[in-house]
Amino acid sequence: MTLLAQLQLTDSAFPGGLYTLSHGLEAYTQAGPVDVGALLEDVLLHAAGPGDATALVLIHRAVTAGDWDAVVETDRRLHAIKLNREIRAAATRTGNQVLRTATLVFATPELARLTELVETGTTPGNHAVVLGAAYAGLGVPVDDAVIGDLYAFAASWVSAAVRLGRLDFRRAQATLYGAGGAIGLAAAHALAARGPLDLHAATPVADAMSAVHERAEARLFTT
Amino acid sequence: MHTHHHHHLDHDTPRELEGVLKVGIGGPVGSGKTALIEALVPILIGRGHSVGVITNDIYTMEDADHVKRTLDGVLDPARIVGVETGSCPHTAVRDDPTMNLAAGTEMLRRFGDIDTLLYESGGDNLTLTFSPVLADVYVFVLDTGEGDKMPRKRGPGITDSDLLVINKIDIAPYVRADLEVMTRDARRVRDGRPVILTDSLEGTGVAEVADFIASRRPVWSPSA
Numbered sequence: 001m002t003l004l005a006q007l008q009l010t011d012s013a014f015p016g017g018l019y020t021l022s023h024g025l026e027a028y029t030q031a032g033p034v035d036v037g038a039l040l041e042d043v044l045l046h047a048a049g050p051g052d053a054t055a056l057v058l059i060h061r062a063v064t065a066g067d068w069d070a071v072v073e074t075d076r077r078l079h080a081i082k083l084n085r086e087i088r089a090a091a092t093r094t095g096n097q098v099l100r101t102a103t104l105v106f107a108t109p110e111l112a113r114l115t116e117l118v119e120t121g122t123t124p125g126n127h128a129v130v131l132g133a134a135y136a137g138l139g140v141p142v143d144d145a146v147i148g149d150l151y152a153f154a155a156s157w158v159s160a161a162v163r164l165g166r167l168d169f170r171r172a173q174a175t176l177y178g179a180g181g182a183i184g185l186a187a188a189h190a191l192a193a194r195g196p197l198d199l200h201a202a203t204p205v206a207d208a209m210s211a212v213h214e215r216a217e218a219r220l221f222t223t
Numbered sequence: 224m225h226t227h228h229h230h231h232l233d234h235d236t237p238r239e240l241e242g243v244l245k246v247g248i249g250g251p252v253g254s255g256k257t258a259l260i261e262a263l264v265p266i267l268i269g270r271g272h273s274v275g276v277i278t279n280d281i282y283t284m285e286d287a288d289h290v291k292r293t294l295d296g297v298l299d300p301a302r303i304v305g306v307e308t309g310s311c312p313h314t315a316v317r318d319d320p321t322m323n324l325a326a327g328t329e330m331l332r333r334f335g336d337i338d339t340l341l342y343e344s345g346g347d348n349l350t351l352t353f354s355p356v357l358a359d360v361y362v363f364v365l366d367t368g369e370g371d372k373m374p375r376k377r378g379p380g381i382t383d384s385d386l387l388v389i390n391k392i393d394i395a396p397y398v399r400a401d402l403e404v405m406t407r408d409a410r411r412v413r414d415g416r417p418v419i420l421t422d423s424l425e426g427t428g429v430a431e432v433a434d435f436i437a438s439r440r441p442v443w444s445p446s447a
Contacts, residue, residue: 015319020309097321100237163310218283221309222322 005106005138006145009131010152012159016098016127021090022160022221023153024206027213029164036161037175040154041182043206048153049186051081051201052091052128053146054193059132060142063110068117070196071133075123077196082126084210090223095127102134110137146190150183160221235356237324239331244440245340247316247358249380252346254366255390257286258423259432260341261293266433267339268297275330275337276303277323279315281345302334312345313352320357339436349378360439362432366391367400374409382412386419386435393422 008014023043028034055078062070082088096118103111114133118125128149135145158172167175193199213219248256260276267274276298278286287305294303306326308315315323327340342358344351353361363384365373368391374381381387387409395402402420409418417435421428 013318015321017319017322017325019314019319020307020322022309093322093325097325101321104235160309219307220282222307 002139006135006140006148008105009102009134010148012152012155014098015101016094018094018152018156019159020222021094021156022164023157023223024210024213025157025160025166026164026219026221026223027209027216029166030216030219031209031212034166036158036166037178040157040175040179043157043203044150044154044179044182044186045189047201047203047206048150049189051078051199052126052153053150053186053190054199055126055128056132056135056149057142057146057190057193058196058199059129060136060145063133063136064142068113071114071129072117072123074196074199075126075129077199078126078128079124081199081201083201083207084214086214086223087210091126091128092124095125095130098127098134099125099130102130106134106138108134108137110134143187143191146187147183150186154179154183163220237328239328240324240340243327243331243338243340244360244436245327245342245358246436247342247344247353247361248364249312249316249344249347249351249353249361249384250364250388251348251366251369254346254364254369255388255421255423256343256346256364257289259362259364259388259390259421259429260343261290262421262423262426262429263341263433263436264294265297266430267436270433270437272339273334273336274298274302274339274341275327275334276341276343277326277330278303278305278343279308279312279323279345280305281308281312286343286345302330302337304330308345312347313350316342316344316353316357317351318354320354323357347380349373349376349380351380352383359441360385360436362386362388362436364388364390365405367395367402367405368398370398371400371402371405371408374405374412377412381409382414384416385439386417386432387413388419388421388428388432390421390423392420392427393425 055074058074103115110133117123131149154176158176161167162172250256264274280286284305290303291300361384363380389405419428419431
């Protein structure tokens, strides 16, 4: 049952609005030619790994230990390291929506507690935080949870690349499978985190691209 | 008494959107969804309602910006927002409407007086339907320029919507569309559900659309 619940949460059909995000890819494609596979690896290693994946691991541990102060601290710091408005808005919009559906579907006390904290404005409820709490409550082991979530991110990335016309549907699947090494490294990095201070992101080009995207005249994606 | 089949007070509706009539407006690209909204909003405001508009633009903020320009002085531009869908519009209003629910929730947190939320779908095909969680009332907009065979082609948008609007009746003679044929076919495939003919630019039929929406306003709404 644990595996089934994890599959359901990582499935792109689980409603959370992920299809509205290109995770920065659209801005790069508007700026010029881009190697989608290489960029995906960079994003996994330098943004998703030390950011969302690390937060997911820290939240999983904190929720398992019942340390809700650590949950709030991690969520707030994750929010703070997301520099662009559109990135922060997307992370909390998708997170809050997944929280609502997951709380109804899985009905775990951990998700109910997180809902309380989000509704009172105590914590922002970022996407990675909601998933960390969901997986912890469902008993999904932390290493499976982080690998699965990074896979879901990469799958969402290549899906955006198809819609942006940068990969055909077969190349997209080959790119996704080819990202396995980077997913493993990003997961290992996240699992090595000791506390919220290990959350970081140093992606100046991506941040500048995202800033340009916020004001783009035409765009298909929210991020 | 309202006999509508959607469940207004079930737990699927975000708390902020309870008491708000959510109207989904869908239809093919260019059929006049934006024009209908621009004609409808002043009527709803004139009848004492407080309105918010959420547009689902496929690629630009064109629709949101157009509505803002047209309703300048009528509706605060902050009450009109665009949502990028990253995909075919039906995904954003039917399969996974969470980003539209989020946009609606955020708008109600900002403007708690809103009692009517208009959701404009990006232009789509005849199969478009709205999730009952997102829209209490679903209006489908066709226009005469698409050809008078359209109602016969059916599709859930045409057959199942709460209201079918046939717009641009003024150009019917120029595109050789027979309004009588369109209306007759529409009524035949819709099992008695209403059909209204409009010319949104001149305002013809738009008050009737407002009447229809009023008839679906449930009793708990503060301005019902």
